[in-house]
Amino acid sequence: MTVVTQDGSFDRVADAGAASPSLAERLDRLTGVARVLAAFLAALVLFGLVMMLKGVNPLTAYVDMVSSTFSSWDSVGDILVRSTPIMLAGLAVTVPARAGLINVGGEGQLIIGAVTAYGMSMMVDGRLAGGLTLVLMVIAAALGGAVWSGLAAVLKQVVGISESVTTLLMNYIALDLMYFLIYDRWKDTAGSGQPTTEALPISERLPLVGLGRLHGGIFLAIGATVLISIVFAVTTWGFRLKVVGGNTEAARRSGLKVGLLLLSAMAVGGALAGIGGLTQLAGAEFKLRPGFVAGYGYIGFLASWLGRHRPVYVVLSAALLSTIVVGGDSLQIDSGLPAASVNVLMALLLLMVFGFGRKKVTA
Amino acid sequence: MSLVSEVLTGGIRGGTSINYAALGESVSERGGVINLGTEGSMLCGALAAYAVAAESGNLWLGVAAGAVAGGLLSLVHAYFVLSRGANQLATGLVVLFLGLGLTSMFGVDYVQALAPTFKPIDLPILGSIPLIGPIMFDQDALVYVSYVLVPVLWWVIYRSRWGVLLRAAGERSEVLTANGIGVLRIQYIAVVVGGMMAGVGGAHLSIAYTKAWFENMVQGRGFVAVAVVMFAARQPFKVAAGAYLFGSALALSPALQSRGYGINQFALDAVPYVVTLLALILLGRRRANETPEGLSKVFDAPTVA
Numbered sequence: 038m039t040v041v042t043q044d045g046s047f048d049r050v051a052d053a054g055a056a057s058p059s060l061a062e063r064l065d066r067l068t069g070v071a072r073v074l075a076a077f078l079a080a081l082v083l084f085g086l087v088m089m090l091k092g093v094n095p096l097t098a099y100v101d102m103v104s105s106t107f108s109s110w111d112s113v114g115d116i117l118v119r120s121t122p123i124m125l126a127g128l129a130v131t132v133p134a135r136a137g138l139i140n141v142g143g144e145g146q147l148i149i150g151a152v153t154a155y156g157m158s159m160m161v162d163g164r165l166a167g168g169l170t171l172v173l174m175v176i177a178a179a180l181g182g183a184v185w186s187g188l189a190a191v192l193k194q195v196v197g198i199s200e201s202v203t204t205l206l207m208n209y210i211a212l213d214l215m216y217f218l219i220y221d222r223w224k225d226t227a228g229s230g231q232p233t234t235e236a237l238p239i240s241e242r243l244p245l246v247g248l249g250r251l252h253g254g255i256f257l258a259i260g261a262t263v264l265i266s267i268v269f270a271v272t273t274w275g276f277r278l279k280v281v282g283g284n285t286e287a288a289r290r291s292g293l294k295v296g297l298l299l300l301s302a303m304a305v306g307g308a309l310a311g312i313g314g315l316t317q318l319a320g321a322e323f324k325l326r327p328g329f330v331a332g333y334g335y336i337g338f339l340a341s342w343l344g345r346h347r348p349v350y351v352v353l354s355a356a357l358l359s360t361i362v363v364g365g366d367s368l369q370i371d372s373g374l375p376a377a378s379v380n381v382l383m384a385l386l387l388l389m390v391f392g393f394g395r396k397k398v399t400a
Numbered sequence: 401m402s403l404v405s406e407v408l409t410g411g412i413r414g415g416t417s418i419n420y421a422a423l424g425e426s427v428s429e430r431g432g433v434i435n436l437g438t439e440g441s442m443l444c445g446a447l448a449a450y451a452v453a454a455e456s457g458n459l460w461l462g463v464a465a466g467a468v469a470g471g472l473l474s475l476v477h478a479y480f481v482l483s484r485g486a487n488q489l490a491t492g493l494v495v496l497f498l499g500l501g502l503t504s505m506f507g508v509d510y511v512q513a514l515a516p517t518f519k520p521i522d523l524p525i526l527g528s529i530p531l532i533g534p535i536m537f538d539q540d541a542l543v544y545v546s547y548v549l550v551p552v553l554w555w556v557i558y559r560s561r562w563g564v565l566l567r568a569a570g571e572r573s574e575v576l577t578a579n580g581i582g583v584l585r586i587q588y589i590a591v592v593v594g595g596m597m598a599g600v601g602g603a604h605l606s607i608a609y610t611k612a613w614f615e616n617m618v619q620g621r622g623f624v625a626v627a628v629v630m631f632a633a634r635q636p637f638k639v640a641a642g643a644y645l646f647g648s649a650l651a652l653s654p655a656l657q658s659r660g661y662g663i664n665q666f667a668l669d670a671v672p673y674v675v676t677l678l679a680l681i682l683l684g685r686r687r688a689n690e691t692p693e694g695l696s697k698v699f700d701a702p703t704v705a
Contacts, residue, residue, distance in 0.1 A: 091505060137700070139489050141436075198684040199699050201436070201489050202630060205623045206673050206680075213670035221664050285700065339497070342490045375508055377615060380501030387494040388476070391486035 076389035083389075084382040093372045101371035102364040112363070114249025118321050119359040122147060122330065124258040124352040125313030126337025127344070128265055129186070129306040133200075134346040135269065136302040137282035142189060142204025143310045144334025145211030146182040150311025151318040152215055153181030155223070155234060155325055158241055167240025174241065175257075175315055182311020183304040185211065190303035194296045200303065208334070219325050233326040243320040254316030258352065261309055266348045278302050310334065336362065339387055358383055403659065407651045408535045408644075415647020416543050417442065417601040417609060417618075421625035422643050423546075423553055424597025426634040428474075430557060431590030432570035432694030436492030437477045438598045439622025440499025441470035445599025446606035447503045447510065450613040454515035462515070463542065463603045470599015471592045473499050478591035482584055488698045496622070504615045511614055518542055518608035542604045546640075554636040566590055570692035598622065620673070627676045631683040633690040642679065649675040 085095030126143035133140040157177035161170045189203040225235040243252040269275040281288040281298050289295045344350030365379035428435050448469035453462030477495045480486040518540035526537040557563040568576050573583040632638035653668035
């Protein structure tokens, strides 16, 4: 069978030959999950201590957070609305990470995706059916994100500068680019003077799926997760990325086109984030405005690392982190803490997982 | 004031926070640890300095508090990276999130607060040097401290015993181990000293440059500092030049606007980041060879934990 040479399936096939997945392996995975749960608890306790420093009773705060976050099906829908771009931004980190690249540019790629999608909508200007325009917008968003992230991969290859730094800097450039457009060229002149674009026509928005404000973008995120999982598991490209990520030099010497693989991994990542930007535009916000992606790119980065760059775990982590973000609203309303306080909880969670989520490895 | 001298004066003023942070990051990277949490250390330094200056009325106490706060946050980075083997780049970003969250939590009370701030001091004699005088020597005290810090740091890195140990820790840590010198301790010190300097950079931002505290006020300057360190190859004088380059790009926007040029503000706001990126592109390849060996491993490390 050809799949034997591919990533992942190789192990599985080998295992099947011996016995069912070995007990030790299962236990290992279980302790892994248990460790992560323990890390989560530790983060909650530490954040509780920080809240006490601010004179907030952590128990009340947590109870309020849970009860207001899960008060109704609509609020579950709200969590998923926030999860959608974070999931895609997380996958945008996951794909390059497989090839050993660190994409910290999710935020900028989300913005560029939304900007190019909006530009496509303006270009079409209602001359095509809404659904068709939406498809074109998805394509434009993916291309925009891919070009934006691909630039970082090119710079790494040609000039040898780390993609982690270039992608970070490009986030700020993307943000200023969007500001430039919404304060100037694309500004809604009929609006209330706020720096926003006009809202997308209703026909070009992602349809609601019947759970509060939840829109069809969630299916794009889930579809991307499934697709990436399959690509990682069975395609040659997915396997080669892993080889490059494991040992670039060995990959080069065995004749792989490393430069092209790195570029494609980064571009696919950027395309995913670009689509994430589109879901935020066509599903949640409908217009470009300041604070449009509200750090979702960075949270997606955290989600990818929390999920150890395994697609399914990454999107689950994204859902967890966006639940925490929604919980931040409750912190603000019920406990009088700024919404950004949840960044502390997220950071503590990640640190606990980085430090204690697995057996110690030496750097 | 002519456009050039206004931009250069503003370049030093605006570049000083980055200068401190980038000098600190140079120390950290010389020891083999990259710290993207520099951004977070700057935030913590900015808030601590502003809060302590507001409460005590003493500017220098504020600066000290900024250094302590920046150092404490970088200690978190050092612990997880050095003692728990976590990925340096990812941990740095998480540490930034920690700093961002903590400063917004504890900073709300100081958003409207009044604090004393550093004022420019026109130095006698030096200030009257033509051209250079008004640009370099009509600045605040923290700027003057940074002028001294640059050569001192150069001496420490290249001429002192500790500098040799530091560079050895970043390049060939096994040599130190073989000689019975604790690498870990040197690296801890390097990261924390780096964080303290970033904290002072943050202090300059809040109590000298913007004269205010607000959430997320560092706005990427910490990341720029990391980029500056990269294209300046961790050499203090070049780092200072890089920081002032960014500062000048920053000063360009208000200077042009005050002269009535009708250029969109946000197009100009992107200029400093574009300039930093261009500097990386132009100087990047040449500098890659000068990266401490221990640090290059960080960039090549597998990302899958």
